[in-house]
Amino acid sequence: MDIPHQRLVYFRVTLESGSVRQAAARLDIAPSAVSRQISLLEEALGATLIERKRTGIRPTPVGEMLLEYCERRGALDESFIASLEAYQRLETGTVSLVVGEGFVGDLVAKPLREFTERYTGIQIDIHLAGTSGIIEAVINEQAHIGLMFHERTHHQLRFWVSSPQPLMAILPPEHPLAEETKPLTLAQLSEAPMAMWDPSHQVRHMVDEAFHQARLRPRMAMNTNSMAILAQYVRSGMGITLLPAFAVADDLAEGRLVARPVDDPLFQRSQAHMVTRIGRQQPKASILLLRHLQRWMQAFQNVDSTSNR
Numbered sequence: 001m002d003i004p005h006q007r008l009v010y011f012r013v014t015l016e017s018g019s020v021r022q023a024a025a026r027l028d029i030a031p032s033a034v035s036r037q038i039s040l041l042e043e044a045l046g047a048t049l050i051e052r053k054r055t056g057i058r059p060t061p062v063g064e065m066l067l068e069y070c071e072r073r074g075a076l077d078e079s080f081i082a083s084l085e086a087y088q089r090l091e092t093g094t095v096s097l098v099v100g101e102g103f104v105g106d107l108v109a110k111p112l113r114e115f116t117e118r119y120t121g122i123q124i125d126i127h128l129a130g131t132s133g134i135i136e137a138v139i140n141e142q143a144h145i146g147l148m149f150h151e152r153t154h155h156q157l158r159f160w161v162s163s164p165q166p167l168m169a170i171l172p173p174e175h176p177l178a179e180e181t182k183p184l185t186l187a188q189l190s191e192a193p194m195a196m197w198d199p200s201h202q203v204r205h206m207v208d209e210a211f212h213q214a215r216l217r218p219r220m221a222m223n224t225n226s227m228a229i230l231a232q233y234v235r236s237g238m239g240i241t242l243l244p245a246f247a248v249a250d251d252l253a254e255g256r257l258v259a260r261p262v263d264d265p266l267f268q269r270s271q272a273h274m275v276t277r278i279g280r281q282q283p284k285a286s287i288l289l290l291r292h293l294q295r296w297m298q299a300f301q302n303v304d305s306t307s308n309r
Contacts, residue, residue, distance in 0.1 A: 009027075192239055195233040195240075
């Protein structure tokens with residue numbers, strides 16, 4: 001049953017005021033209008049709502065139930081308005097991200113810490129996925145924002161920002177190639193034991209294609225689906241890997257690892273992308289987070305002309 005809100009207001013104010021005439025004065029309308037709205041309410045409910053006694057008016061048993069309903073409805077309205085205002089002030093809400101594992105260190109360190117400290121009521125949900133999983137989560141609206149490396153176009157994706165992030169040779173500091181000042185060749189890299197993403201990963205596809213075009217075979221000593229294992233493999237001096245520099249930025253800054261450019265056109269064309277679903281209305285918190293990450297993540301510092309396409 002749909003009970004018009006205005007009729008409930010007239011009913012409640014009449015009981016609070018003690019008479020139809022006093023309620024009409026409070027509402028600044030004619031007493032007949034108040035009586036008419038209460039009569040329509042009684043007709044809709046099939047019950048008398050107000051009894052008139054010598055001492056004034058009081059609610060009938062059904063009127064008591066309706067008055068309790070009015071109070072609960074008013075409390076719900078106030079709660080909704082308070083929640084809405086808090087959401088609009090960015091005091092509450094959830095933003096979901098799906099990201100490639102290589103973005104985790106760059107994302108969680110300073111950028112997200114600063115955002116969550118500023119907007120303490122915003123919950124951030126983060127899930128890891130490969131490129132195909134990121135695209136699927138974003139276009140199916142399971143995530144507001146996707147962060148992925150190496151472009152996979154999709155007609156339902158909006159590329160908020162894209163940044164050139166060439167694939168680099170990641171070496172232990174004591175490795176002989178770490179001292180090279182010129183870009184390394186695939187022939188040089190093929191001589192060193194290498195750990196790489198497993199064959200289903202998009203970066204691995206790019207690496208395999210580059211070596212295939214060069215008619216070289218790398219010394220794949222380890223395959224993994226873990227970014228942490230790739231980095232630890234190199235830190236331990238077991239061999240080398242190929243990653244964008246932002247994926248191991250802390251290790252590079254602390255001198256635990258060394259990054260060297262590779263002389264290969266495929267590696268030079270790789271990019272980091274921040275994507276959303278075309279046509280999806282992003283909440284205010286999501287828009288602010290997009291702009292914040294673009295400004296503070298190392299993965300998006302080398303922005304090119306493809307940004308905000």
